[in-house]
Amino acid sequence: MRDLTGMLTSVRADLARLPRILDALLGDLEAVAWRERPAPAEWSPLEIVCHLRDEEAEDFGARLRVVVDGGTRFAAIDPERWVEERAYRDADPRAALATLAERRAANLAFLDGVPPDRLRHAVTHARLGTLSGLDLLAAWVTHDRLHLAQLAATLARLGARRWAPLRAEYAGPIPYGESPVQ
Numbered sequence: 001m002r003d004l005t006g007m008l009t010s011v012r013a014d015l016a017r018l019p020r021i022l023d024a025l026l027g028d029l030e031a032v033a034w035r036e037r038p039a040p041a042e043w044s045p046l047e048i049v050c051h052l053r054d055e056e057a058e059d060f061g062a063r064l065r066v067v068v069d070g071g072t073r074f075a076a077i078d079p080e081r082w083v084e085e086r087a088y089r090d091a092d093p094r095a096a097l098a099t100l101a102e103r104r105a106a107n108l109a110f111l112d113g114v115p116p117d118r119l120r121h122a123v124t125h126a127r128l129g130t131l132s133g134l135d136l137l138a139a140w141v142t143h144d145r146l147h148l149a150q151l152a153a154t155l156a157r158l159g160a161r162r163w164a165p166l167r168a169e170y171a172g173p174i175p176y177g178e179s180p181v182q
Contacts, residue, residue: 038157050088067133
C-alpha cells in the first residue's frame with residue numbers, strides 16, 4: 001500500500017459515518033419494527049444494531065489493538081451466538097445506538113493516535129490466515145457497509161409487509177421474499 005495516509009483518512013471518514021447513517025435510517029422507527037424480523041432466520045433492526053455495537057468492542061476495535069500492540073493472538077468471538085445469549089431483541093434500541101456511537105468514537109480516537117506503520121503488523125487468524133491491521137481496517141469498513149445493506153433490506157421487507165395487501169413489489173424485488181409454499 002503506497003498511500004497509507006490517504007487510506008487511513010478514507011477509513012476514518014467511512015467509519016465516522018456509520019452512527020449518522022443509523023440515526024437517519026432508524027431515528028423514527030416504530031417501536032414494534034425494531035424487534036420484527038423480515039424472515040424467521042434473519043435479524044431484526046435491533047439485532048443488527050446490537051451486533052454492530054458488540055463487534056465494535058469485541059471484534060474490530062479489540063483486534064486492531066492486538067495488531068497495534070504487536071500481539072500474536074485474537075480472542076475468540078461468536079457473534080452469531082451472541083444474538084440469543086445476549087438477548088438482543090430485548091435491548092433498548094436507543095441505548096444500543098448510543099453505546100455503538102460511543103464505542104465508535106473511542107475507536108476513532110484510538111485510530112487517530114496509531115502510527116500508520118503499526119498497521120502493517122499481522123496476526124494469524126484461525127480461519128482466515130494472516131491479517132494485518134490494514135486488512136482489519138478494510139474489513140471493518142466493508143462490515144459496516146454489509147450491515148447497512150442488510151438493514152436497508154430488512155426495512156424494505158418490513159415496510160412492504162406493513163402496507164399489505166397493497167402491492168409494494170412494483171418498487172422492484174423485495175429482499176427476504178416469503179418462501180413459496182411447497
